Amino acid sequence: MKKGYVTEIFSSFQGEGPYAGRRQIFARFAGCPLSCFYCDTSYARDPRQKLCNVLFLDKKTRIKRNPISTNAVIDCIKELLTPDVHSICYTGGEPLSSAAFVKEIAAEAKSRHLKNFIETSGISARAFASLADYFDFASIDIKLRNHGAVEEKDYDRLYENELECIRSSIDRGIETIVKVVVVKNTPVEEIEGICEDLAGLDVKFVLQPVTAPSYLQSANVVPSIKELFELSETAGLYLHHIMVIPQVHKFMHIC
Numbered sequence: 001m002k003k004g005y006v007t008e009i010f011s012s013f014q015g016e017g018p019y020a021g022r023r024q025i026f027a028r029f030a031g032c033p034l035s036c037f038y039c040d041t042s043y044a045r046d047p048r049q050k051l052c053n054v055l056f057l058d059k060k061t062r063i064k065r066n067p068i069s070t071n072a073v074i075d076c077i078k079e080l081l082t083p084d085v086h087s088i089c090y091t092g093g094e095p096l097s098s099a100a101f102v103k104e105i106a107a108e109a110k111s112r113h114l115k116n117f118i119e120t121s122g123i124s125a126r127a128f129a130s131l132a133d134y135f136d137f138a139s140i141d142i143k144l145r146n147h148g149a150v151e152e153k154d155y156d157r158l159y160e161n162e163l164e165c166i167r168s169s170i171d172r173g174i175e176t177i178v179k180v181v182v183v184k185n186t187p188v189e190e191i192e193g194i195c196e197d198l199a200g201l202d203v204k205f206v207l208q209p210v211t212a213p214s215y216l217q218s219a220n221v222v223p224s225i226k227e228l229f230e231l232s233e234t235a236g237l238y239l240h241h242i243m244v245i246p247q248v249h250k251f252m253h254i255c
C-alpha cells in the first residue's frame with residue numbers, strides 16, 4: 001500500500017466551474033512545481049508537508065502525520081460521506097505530482113462506487129494517463145504565459161502536456177472541463193490560439209476571472225466585463241460550451 005503527502009481532507013462545496021455548488025470531499029495533495037502569481041493554495045505547494053489536517057463534520061480538526069496511507073485517506077473519506085456528496089475531488093497543489101498515490105486512492109474509491117473528480121494543471125500527460133481510467137470528471141487548467149507558472153523557456157512544453165491531458169481525458173470518456181484563469185489585459189489572440197487548438201473537442205470551457213489574492217488587491221489584476229465579453233465571444237468562434245464563472249467559494253467565504 002502506498003503512502004503520500006496530503007495537506008488537508010475536508011467536505012465542502014465545489015467553488016469553481018460548472019459543478020460549483022456540488023458537495024464534494026476534497027483531498028488536497030501536497031506539492032506543485034508551478035508558480036502561478038495568483039496562487040491561493042501556496043501552503044500546499046511544499047511536497048513534504050509534515051501534517052495533514054482533516055476537518056470532520058463535527059467541525060473538529062484532527063491532525064494526521066504525513067506520509068499518510070491510502071487506507072487512512074479512505075477512512076477519512078468514509079467518515080466525511082454524506083448523502084449529497086457528488087464526488088471525491090483530488091486537488092492540490094498538483095495531484096499529478098503524486099500520481100501513483102492518487103491512483104491507488106481513486107481505485108479504492110471507485111471500488112466503493114464513489115465518483116472521482118481530478119483538478120489538475122496538466123503538468124504531465126504521462127502521469128495523467130497512468131491514473132485517468134479511475135476518473136469520471138477532469139478539470140484541466142491551461143496556464144497562460146502571463147501567469148508565471150513556469151519560465152518562458154518551459155511554457156511550450158507545459159502547454160503541450162496540458163493539451164495532451166485534455167485529449168487523453170476525452171478519449172477515455174471522462175467529462176472534461178478546461179479552465180483558463182484570466183487576468184486584466186489577457187491577450188485575445190492567446191485565448192483564440194488555445195480555442196483553435198481545442199476546436200472539435202468535447203470540452204466545457206471555463207474562463208475564470210482571477211480572484212486577486214490579498215497581497216494583490218491594489219494591483220488591479222481583475223479583467224473588466226468588456227474584456228470578458230470579448231474573450232467569451234472569441235472562444236465562441238471555436239467551441240460550444242463556454243462559461244465565465246468566478247471562484248464562487250470566495251463569495252461564500254468557505255474553503
Ligand code: SF4
Nearest residue numbers: 032034035036039093
Ligand atoms: S498550479 Fe495551482 S497550486 Fe500550483 S502554483 Fe498554480 S495555482 Fe498554485
